[in-house]
Structures are given as C-alpha cells and as structure tokens.
Amino acid sequence: MSDRGQLKKTAHLSEVPAAWEAGPRGAKPRRLVSTRTIVVYGTLFVAAAYYLLPLYVMIVTSLKGMPEIRVGNIFSPPLEITFEPWVKAWSSACTGLNCDGLSRGFWNSVMITVPSTIISIAVASINGYALSNWRFKGADIFFTILIVGAFIPYQVMLYPIVIVLREIGLYGSLSGLVIVHTIFGMPILTLLFRNYFAGLPEELFKAARVDGAGFWGIYFKIMVPMSLPIFVVAMILQVTGIWNDFLFGVVFTRPEYYPMTVQLNNIVNSVQGVKEYNVNMAATILTGAVPLLVYFVSGRLFVRGIAAGAVKG
C-alpha cells in the first residue's frame, strides 16, 4: 500500500532492522541453538502467552454456556460451542430498563466516532498547515498553550466545557460530544500535522505561491494530496482513541446517546440480575473489536500513530 513512501520519516522504527541484518553483526557464525537463543525465545514466548491469555479467555468464555462456566475452569476450551451469548450481548442485554443490547451503543459510537474523526482531523490539519507554512505573529503562543494543555488532566476542564455547551444548547447531544473530541484531539493532531508539513520541501510551497495559489488552494491542491499517509495515521489515532473513550461519553451525553464503552460498563457492572459471564465477555469482545480490527489492519501505521501520540503523552 502507501506504506512504503510514508515510512521515510519513521526510518528508525521500520527500516533500521533491515540495515542491521546487513551489518557485520549478523554474519557472526553461531551454533544452531545456543543457550542465549533459548533464553531469548523462551522469555518472549512466555511473555507472548501472558499477553494473549486474556484474549483467549475472553473468546473461550463467550462461547460457553453458563452451566459450563459455573463448573469448569476459565482456561478450558468450550465443550459445546454456543453463539447465544453473542446474540444476547448484541441484541438483548440489559442496562437498567433498556434491553436492546449493545447494538445501540455500537451505533452511537459510530455516530460519535465518524464525525469526530473527520472534523478533528480537518481542523488540526489546517492548524498544522497554518503553523508550518503561514506563520503569523502570535501563532506560536497559541500552539504552546495547546501543547501544554495536552498535559492538563481532563478533569480540570470538564466543568467549564459543560457550562459552555449548556449555554449553546449542545450539552447532552452527540454534536456536543463531537466538539469535545475535536478540542481534545487538537493538541496531538496539530503537532502531528505541523511536524509533517514542516518536513515537506519548502520549494513546493514557494512555487505554488509564485503561481498565485492562496491559503486554501495550496492546502487542497498540494498539502493534502502529498500527506495522505499522515492523514491515515491521524485517522487510526482518532478512531481508536474516540472509540475507546469513556469519560467524555459519560460526562457529555445523555443515556440514550451513551457510546459503546459506557454501555458495556453499565451492562457488565449492573448490580441487578444474575451475572452472565459469557454474555459479558461477548459484549467486551464486541466493544474491543473495532479498535482491534483497526490495529490488526493498520499494523505499522498504528505503531507510528502511537509513537506520534506518545510525544504528547
């Protein structure tokens, strides 16, 4: 895919291994299986097993019937595979009085994630573009506040935002939540785009200026087409981040608009009724499925996204 071209900047993450293999260190003659190799692989396999275990238990539990769970052990594979817990989790699990399953939360999350991702990326890419190519007086002050703001705990800013949203009549609605996600996605995404645009050859920008292109012309005709990989990285970052959000969902929306994570928590941690562990685990997998899918499909780009996100913290 477009993988190759955009990895230029992350050479330290992806391409160095190849260079290492070519280096003299690899050519050292060794016995076929040394103690060191056993230790290295042994440790890695044990660690990998530990990391995979919860996923395995989740899947196995969700495929068992409740009687089997009560008597059996959580690690044993299901004797009789049943998909009933999945169906129940999706369409009829209860939160309080509502019994229409996780599907409602899923569609809410879709309705939150899609516009939030698009708007936050649009806003942040324009910010980054203005900051790297159209620097105006004072721009850096705003940018510094933005970056420092990324470290401020969200709890500090929650209530003022509630007040503002209430004043403009968006508190509790999906659009309000979209605005909140756009705001809190802004620092990291702006940084990401600013750094990327700053790395593009300046001659391109100058040539376009000479040809009479303006702010928006250069943005749409040159910057966006040249930066598709970074848009994909930003998308990965935002889709997983917004899908996984819990705090903003619970603070800024009404119960009927609760995103999937909030609904999942309400289903699993509800105090009424008998605990149905298989349904709970099916619901948990369903909620984790979207970010996991993004993760497995995007591969290295995800690593790049979090490495970029990591700069912010």
Added chain:
Amino acid sequence: MTGQATGRATTRAHPGRPGRLTRNLSAKIASIPMMLTAVVVFLGGTLWTVLYSFTSSKLLPRLKFVGLDQYERLWAAPRWLVSIENLAIYGIFSLIFSMVIGFVLAALMDQKIRFENTFRTIFLYPFALSFIVTGLVWQWLLNPEHGVQSVVRAMGWAGFSFDPLYNSSIVIYGILIAALWQGTGLVMCLMLAGLRGIDEDIWKASRVDGIPMWKTYLFVVIPMMRPVFVTTLVIIASGIVRVYDLVVAQTSGGPGIASEVPAKYVYDYMFQAQNLGQGFAASTMMLITVAIIIVPWAYLEFSGGRKRV
C-alpha cells in the same frame, strides 16, 4: 469560503504593503478554532476551575469565596486520602514495572529475532483496547470463584489465595496488573525505537573490548537512551494521574473505597454528589500533581536550545 476570497483578494490587491491585520488573513481565520481552544478551553477553563475551587459552590458554581476551605475539607476526607495513597502506590509500581518490563522486552526484541512483527503485534494489541475492556477482562480473570484463584486451587493448591479485587488491602495491585498488561506494549515500542537509534558501532566496540552484553546495556546503552527514558517517563506519569476508566470498570472504586483514585473523586463530586467545590479543589490538586511532573521535564527539555516541540 469567505476566508478563501478575502485571502486571495488581500494578496492581489496590496502585493507590496500588506496591512498588519490582514496579512495572512486566511491563516488567521483558519486558526480561529485553535485559538479558541487554546485560550478559552485550555487556558480559560483551567483558570476558571482553579478560581472556583476557592468558592463554596455546591449544586451550581457560585462566586462566594471561602479561601482554602475546600482544600482543608479535601485533605481531611478519608476517601481523598485513600485516593492519593492508591495513586502513589499505583504510580510508583506502574512506573517501575512498565519501564523494566518494557525495556527487557525491547532488548529481547532487539536480538535480531525471527517473527519480530508477530511478537510486537502480540505485545502491543492490548494497547489498542480501551481501559473499560481491559478492566472488565481482568475483572473476570481475577474473579475468585471462577478465575485464576479457582483454577490454581483445582490444580491442588487448596489454600492458594489470590483475590485482589475482593481484598481491600491489595485491590490496587489487581488494577496494576491490568494496567501493566495494557500499557507495557507501548513502553516496549518506545524503548525499541530508542534501542534502534543506538549506533551500531557502540555494539561493535563493546564486543571488541569483550564487555558482556548485560554490562553494555547497563552502563553504555541505557545512559545513551536517557532522552527516551525521560519521554517515556513523562508519558506514563501523565497517564497515571488520569487513571479513571480502568478503576470504574474493574472495581468501581471498591471494595468500599479501597480502590478509589483522584480522577474518580473529581467525577463523583462534580457530577454525582453535586458538590462542585470539592470537585474543583480535587481537580486543581490533580493539576498541581501534573505540573510537578511536567514543569521540571519541560524545563530540562526546552531550556537547552529549543530542539523540538
């Protein structure tokens, strides 16, 4: 749309002498969302919360100043003290363990192993999952009747006891286990990137000198990776202060108040107990905690010749 029109008109109409305000007008208009976010939300919101933490706001924010009353009440509240203690334990252990585990995994991954991508995918996938999912999975794994404890007991150790989520003296370690599972993959990735940035010649030189590998790591490579460690530290630390969803999902703060954390205190007082003043004071304390971590780092990082932002 209007921005486009004005921007072009400006550049064409006065090519020689752009006015002060209209210079880069499109860029300025396009940056309005950023300016508003920076000034109104980040700066304004923070100052607002700090200001109102000195008031007696209850159900609604009111500007009736009571000095440091809210803070005195906060630091006298057992629940807040438990939260702080939990945050300290959780913070120290998750810093140490995620750094050590992350580094060891990265060092192993750096031995030119096969299936490196597979291993990385496995170590990092929990990071793609939300804290809610993480918390719920580990709630199930640590369930005393069905989870790890019962499995080990069934294997013959009848006296085996491991029920962190139901034992108030160790519940925070149960949360720690889940948090480490979720977050060490990220640390590993950052460390691995750092290790790959180490010059190949260093390794050659140390091999020529016959220095054992562990010594090279300990005395040469780790000191060279100082910036990576510092960045990782800041990332983990600012995540620690925010820990909230994980606790909500895994224990809801229980048993009793044994696993409460500051972020949850803030949420509960602001949005459930309708005691805004307490919520503001607690969130201001969180802000101070973060400042204690960030300010020295930012000072070290940016004072010596603004390398990067």
